[in-house]
Every structure is written in C-alpha cells, then in structure tokens.
Amino acid sequence: MASPATCRLRCKARLGKEAPVNSKSATKAALSVQIRWMIRRDMAEVLQIERSSFEYHWTEADFLHCLRQRNCIGMVAEYGNRVVGFMIYELFKNRLHILNFAVAPDYRHCGIGNQMVAKLANKLSQQRREFITLDVRETNLQAQIFFRGQGFQATRVLRDHYQDTSEDAYVMQFALHGNENQQRFEASNRIADYEEA
Numbered sequence: 001m002a003s004p005a006t007c008r009l010r011c012k013a014r015l016g017k018e019a020p021v022n023s024k025s026a027t028k029a030a031l032s033v034q035i036r037w038m039i040r041r042d043m044a045e046v047l048q049i050e051r052s053s054f055e056y057h058w059t060e061a062d063f064l065h066c067l068r069q070r071n072c073i074g075m076v077a078e079y080g081n082r083v084v085g086f087m088i089y090e091l092f093k094n095r096l097h098i099l100n101f102a103v104a105p106d107y108r109h110c111g112i113g114n115q116m117v118a119k120l121a122n123k124l125s126q127q128r129r130e131f132i133t134l135d136v137r138e139t140n141l142q143a144q145i146f147f148r149g150q151g152f153q154a155t156r157v158l159r160d161h162y163q164d165t166s167e168d169a170y171v172m173q174f175a176l177h178g179n180e181n182q183q184r185f186e187a188s189n190r191i192a193d194y195e196e197a
C-alpha cells in the first residue's frame with residue numbers, strides 16, 4: 001500500500017503534466033479503491049475524515065441519525081485496510097441526493113472521489129432514478145470544480161441555506177441523459193447581487 005505522501009506523487013507521476021486536468025480514465029488509474037457499504041466499524045475512520053474535511057462537521061450522532069433512515073445509505077472507499085473516503089446519500093423516487101461526501105486529505109487528487117461518484121452514477125437507471133443532486137456551500141469552490149468535472153451543473157441557489165454561517169448553497173445536478181434540457185443557471189453570489197443593486 002502506498003503511503004499518503006507517495007500517493008500524491010504517484011498520481012502526479014502517472015498523469016504527467018500533459019494529461020488533461022479532468023481525464024477520468026487517467027485519474028481512475030491513479031489509485032484503485034474498493035467501494036463497499038459503510039458498516040458500524042468504519043465510523044471511527046469516517047469521523048476522522050469528516051473532522052479533517054469540514055469546519056462545521058457532522059458528529060457521530062448526526063451520522064447515526066441519518067443512517068437509521070430507511071432511504072439513507074453510506075458507502076466507503078477502502079485502500080488496503082484503510083477507509084480513505086465516504087459518501088452518504090439518500091434515495092428519492094427519481095433521484096439520489098448526496099448528503100455528505102469526503103476523501104481523506106492525504107488521498108485527494110488520486111481519483112478516489114471520481115470513482116465514488118462513478119459508482120453512484122452506475123446506480124442510476126433508465127426507468128427510475130435519473131438524477132444525482134447535492135447542495136454545496138458557496139465558498140466550497142474546490143467541491144464545485146470537482147463536481148463540474150464529473151458532469152454536474154449548478155441548477156439553483158438556496159439563499160441563507162446553512163444555519164452555521166447563513167451561506168448560500170448551490171444545488172448541483174447530474175442527469176443520466178445529460179443536462180441539455182435543464183435551464184442553464186448563471187452563477188451569481190451575494191457580492192454580484194450587491195453590485196447590481
């Protein structure tokens with residue numbers, strides 16, 4: 001198993017400087033992980049990733065409360081014997097909604113997030129669930145860039161969505177049949193609104 005430090009180097013070495021930034025096959029080859037359902041025993045490692053990824057993080061009680069819901073599912077990415085990423089998502093009639101998702105800081109940019117989103121997209125079906133949605137904080141630019149690279153588009157703004165910072169959320173959506181029919185959302189933030197007023 002590569003150490004976290006070599007992982008980053010290895011990914012960069014494999015991709016090379018000329019590789020396209022969003023080359024999915026290239027990132028996929030970078031560090032192949034096993035993706036499986038989350039179990040109770042994963043909680044300690046999941047909490048560690050959660051705390052190192054978010055300023056306003058979920059507690060263990062938040063995870064347990066969420067995972068007790070019938071329509072809520074947890075998955076983890078494992079590398080060797082280590083949990084290096086997790087995703088919590090909800091099942092709705094015609095879509096899957098990502099509630100929480102992070103990759104351990106030392107394992108980022110190794111294609112793991114990409115593999116987890118691909119796994120989720122494989123669960124969509126022609127007849128039933130066609131969309132993946134999520135809310136992302138307006139300040140979380142890295143996640144917005146990541147999801148855009150995965151084929152998501154911003155479709156809506158939820159004003160003052162978060163209780164902790166009263167930030168806006170952007171709703172981002174992936175559509176199995178493409179986003180062509182979606183109304184295109186023009187990004188605007190509070191500062192833009194302020195300048196227009």
Ligand SMILES: CC(C)(COP(=O)(O)OP(=O)(O)OC[C@H]1O[C@@H](n2cnc3c(N)ncnc32)[C@H](O)[C@@H]1OP(=O)(O)O)[C@@H](O)C(=O)NCCC(=O)NCCS
Nearest residue numbers: 021053101102103108109110111112113114142143145146
């Ligand atoms: C968003 C996140 C899950 C991405 O996971 P990851 O395993 O690093 O993603 P990948 O390695 O599959 O990235 C694929 C591509 O997405 C883009 N990308 C990923 N992270 C990025 C960043 N910080 N800045 C810019 N682009 C980024 C890049 O194009 C990247 O390809 P590259 O590494 O060849 O440049 C991870 O950064 C993370 O855990 N962030 C903190 C938690 C978070 O914000 N979660 C989302 C909440 S909505």
